[in-house]
Amino acid sequence: YKVNYFEFQRDADVIRLADDPKYNLSKFEEKLEVKGNSDHTKLIAMLNQLNDYSVPMSSILGKYFDTENLAYWMAFQLLTGNTDTQSRNMYLYSPTNSDTFYVLDWDNDGMLMRKENQLRNTSEGSSWEQGVSNYWGNVLFRRCLQTKSFRDELDTAVKREYNYMNANRINGMVSHYESITNQYLWKTPDSTYEPLTRAQYDVVAGQLHDEIEQNYKTYRESYDKPMPFFIGTPQADNGKLKINWDTSFDFRGEDLSYDITVAKDYLCKDVVFSKTNLALPQIVMDLPSDGQYFVRVRARNTSGKMQDAFDYYVTEHGKTYGTKCFYIKSGQVVEDDNGQ
Structure with missing residues (x-):
């Protein structure tokens, strides 16, 4: 499934079996776009368990989700500041003959955008879109974060990816790719659609690792803050x-x-x-x-x-x-x- 907008709630009025008389594919795909088998039996079984808070998350992670997969996926989003991944911009994949679902990365065009957003004076999002609180509105990710064993695995994944994304590696990659793209970027038609000046572009390119550094710090600090919540209708x-x-x-x-x-x-x-x-x-x-x-x-x-x-x-x-x-x-x- 391609996740269009889905917070892993049961949504029983929409998430139905394809042979259910009340099944509406258009409504279904507003949440999850079907990209494989249209038999939603596994999906519904997983959602029933996930939304039953009497079922411990440890047993759900052991059967319906792979902890390592979730931890490394989230670690990458946190370190790159790819905040628009709370409820979309991912794929949900379960192999044939397996109950386990895997979250797959998709659409990273929002990553490493802090400095560019500042230069363009565009919104940086809500205050809670910082660190782990960014994922608190999603049933799956919230239940994971409430589970200490998952938080420990996430912390391990963040540290490993942070060490992998060191300054030498990131700056070296930036230099390499600039040498390829610069010959096209400042000529038409590409220059017509470039939102930054050349000086701004150089500033953004030169500080990408600084953003990763800041995102790592923000991740660590986010555990010290309360989590966000919803206000009811007055x-x-x-x-x-x-x-x-x-x-x-x-x-x-x-x-x-x-x-x-x-x-x-x-x-x-x-x-x-x-x-x-x-x-x-x-x-x-x-x-x-x-x-x-x-x-x-x-x-x-x-x-x-x-x-x-x-x-x-x-x-x-x-x-x-x-x-x-x-x-x-x-x-x-x-x-x-x-x-x-």
Whole structure:
């Protein structure tokens, strides 16, 4: 299967056997594009086990997934900063006569883009797209990361790949490939589509190993922060507004608290409500007047490390901010023109 958008949830209304009267191939392939056998029996059996939290992940890894494969795949994405791999840009492959699924690398055009994004003033993504928290919204990867034996194997894979991607190797490869591509890059038609100036190109090429170095540091530090979570849809009732959110998770087992801000702008400067050090993941506030509002929730552990919610708002310029947008009309929370 080519993973188009799939977080390994059961999705029983869509992920069905091909001979099921309710099977809809178009809906199925919005999540998983069928590239091999259309018998989805193994896939459904795996998803049933994976989404049954009474089944320990250790037995699932031993049967339905190969730990080494998952660890080295994730290690590569983490070190290269290929963040758009939480729920797509991969293949899911299971050989004939085997229950085991393997995650295969596909589409690396988002890797090693930090400096280029800075030079082009484009969005670098949400704050949680850093280190292991990038994969927390995916059932498979979250359950793996919650399993110590997997984290140990991932750490081994990251260290080995990090040592392999040393400065001499990366800089030598950059120099070699530049000698081939430069003769075409600055001539038409290639130069027409090159988004960087020659000086910017040289800056990006000269610091690729620095990005790997930074990504390795970010990976190590990401275990010290709480994990991201989702904010629920605000509920209006009898002149009050209730907002709740999922609990966060801390790898070190530290106590967590939450800070919430409700504002009229996505930067949360025009504040209508604010509360800090909340122990429970919910608040009740007076219902504000009709209009557009933004809610930001952050989790903080006892060490002071903070994490944003998964929810984000995208501006018309493509910038992302860690806020959830909602609308109030006639004293009720309503959808906008886009059904959101």
